[in-house]
Amino acid sequence: MIMNIELEQYIEKHTAPESDLLKKINRDTNVEVLKPHMLSGHVQGRFLSLISRWVKPKRILEIGTYTGYSALCLAEGLDADGKLITLDVNEELEERVRGYFKQSPLGNYIEYKIGDARKIIPSLNETFDLVFIDADKESYSLYYDLVIDKVPVGGCILADNVLWSGKVTDEKPDKDTRAIIHFNQKISDDERVENVLVSLRDGLMMIRKIK
Numbered sequence: 474m475i476m477n478i479e480l481e482q483y484i485e486k487h488t489a490p491e492s493d494l495l496k497k498i499n500r501d502t503n504v505e506v507l508k509p510h511m512l513s514g515h516v517q518g519r520f521l522s523l524i525s526r527w528v529k530p531k532r533i534l535e536i537g538t539y540t541g542y543s544a545l546c547l548a549e550g551l552d553a554d555g556k557l558i559t560l561d562v563n564e565e566l567e568e569r570v571r572g573y574f575k576q577s578p579l580g581n582y583i584e585y586k587i588g589d590a591r592k593i594i595p596s597l598n599e600t601f602d603l604v605f606i607d608a609d610k611e612s613y614s615l616y617y618d619l620v621i622d623k624v625p626v627g628g629c630i631l632a633d634n635v636l637w638s639g640k641v642t643d644e645k646p647d648k649d650t651r652a653i654i655h656f657n658q659k660i661s662d663d664e665r666v667e668n669v670l671v672s673l674r675d676g677l678m679m680i681r682k683i684k
């Protein structure tokens with residue numbers, strides 16, 4: 474969301490702090506990794522953690538691990554016998570991410586799979602109480618179609634970047650923007666779910682399956 478720096482600082486100051494490990498991942502990613510803006514960050518990370526703690530999921534699916542920041546936030550809400558599966562196609566970050574997961578007790582609850590989520594998801598024979606869609610924007614609608622039958626009634630799907638830097642209202646949207654516009658409309662039209670588009674950071678679609 475477009476916001477001035479003072480308000481951003483105010484929001485951060487009045488949000489629970491990041492753990493030392495999350496702070497380190499945030500800092501390392503900004504200094505050492507390409508496209509650091511992709512990381513969820515402090516406020517969205519705390520939001521994901523809070524939602525996960527409310528949902529108390531047994532199984533979480535994350536599509537788009539990147540440097541592992543949001544996976545660790547989401548894992549905070551897992552049941553004692555819970556598991557989070559996180560998928561990413563980028564093998565270059567694998568060593569770094571596995572290193573971060575090892576530094577957290579939550580790492581034991583995380584199954585990190587490298588590969589194309591479009592191919593992996595159909596092979597997952599599980600249900601997921603919480604799904605976080607945060608990979609390539611072009612495939613958002615496909616990811617939704619692939620996961621919706623794996624989510625029980627009452628389950629929750631979150632999708633990041635649904636305002637796409639405000640480009641969703643452009644008169645001549647580019648390809649990725651068109652994909653996000655299509656996704657947002659598809660969710661709004663789907664009677665199996667109720668949803669809210671929250672203007673947190675770059676826009677977060679919150680979806681609850683109702684039938």
Ligand SMILES: C[S@@+](CC[C@H](N)C(=O)[O-])C[C@H]1O[C@@H](n2cnc3c(N)ncnc32)[C@H](O)[C@@H]1O
Nearest residue numbers: 511512513537539543561562563589590608609
């Ligand atoms: C926005 S980043 C994820 C950020 C992370 N969820 C966080 O909040 O810290 C998107 C990630 O999706 C991954 N990705 C893109 N296309 C993918 C695909 N087809 N399958 C799996 N991962 C994909 C990219 O490699 C990238 O790491």
